Amino acid sequence: MPESRPPLDDPQDPAARPPRAVTSFVHHRARLTEGQQRAWDRWWPVRGHEVADLVSGARPYDPAAWFGRSAPLVMEIGSGMGESTAAMAAAEPGTDHLAVEVFEPGIAQLLMRVAEAGLTNLVVLRGDAVVLLRERVPSGSLDGVRIFFPDPWPKRRHRKRRLVQPDLVAVLADRIRPGGTLHLATDWADYAVQMLDVCGAEPRLRPATADGWLPRPSWRPVTKFEARARVEGREVRDLLYYKE
Structure with a gap:
């Protein structure tokens, strides 16, 4: 007997499934x-907002109102x-x-740090940044974006799920104001090369250095991820781009 195959519109058939959208996270409860x-x-309730509410229009995306200043x-x-987020905001x-x-314990831990340091210049958004x-984010409204x-x-079969892809970088290049920055860091060598290739192909972004690699900035705090990478022998690479 011939092999049985699902109908073309069967959602169980991989060929019938739409391409998976790249998100900025994997949600682990x-x-x-x-x-x-x-x-x-x-x-x-004081320092946090749900991305879903902002995207749906249930609440306005309004940083000036959240921070009480421009x-x-x-x-x-x-x-x-x-x-590192709290340390950079304090600095x-x-x-x-x-x-x-999106990771609730991480958000809660950040809120604890915000309270302990008395920070008023940091707001947390829970959800998909992409x-x-x-x-919701207007064109030219961000002075910088950080992806650490x-x-x-x-x-290899999962690399299409990586966040830093041409479509996202094109959006970031639009949302960052002229003269603003896109700063990335990773401890995976092939991902660093992918970041370099993708950002280098975006005509609105100019690398801060001739070869694209940035010496590790002293102001970027060392995270647990970075410390672990050092122990395990992985080199950390920073990349910095300016919006033309």
Whole structure:
């Protein structure tokens, strides 16, 4: 008998499935510690917003209202557990910071750091940064975007899921103001080369150095990811681009 195959419109047939959209995260559910839950309950209503609400229009995307001022605005895509995010915000009081993250314990930990340091220049957004950038962030409204140690998806068959792709970089080049920056860092060598190729192909971005690689800036705090990479012998590469 001939081999049975599903109909062409069968969702179980891989050929019938639409291409997978690249998102800025993989959502892993995790429980909060008691301290994280207290921080969430106290500070999320004050310093946090759901990306889904902003994209749907249920709440306005309005950084000037959130911060109560008009100041340079930097977005970090994937703030992790927030140690470097909070440190950078504390070191740059004249700049407002948007930290976009989906991992609830990381958000709660960042909220704890915000409260402990008394930071007023940092707002946390929970959800997909890619959708937020496409749907709500105005053209030329960001002074900088930071993408530090995104998921490397090291297996070759998974590399299409990596965040730094031509479509996203094109959106970032539009959302960053002229003279603004795109700063990336990774500890995976082939991902660093991919970042270099993708950003180098975007005509609106100019590398800060002739070869594209940036010496590690002293102001970027060392995260647990970076410390682990050093222990495991992986070189960390930074890339910095200016919007023309």
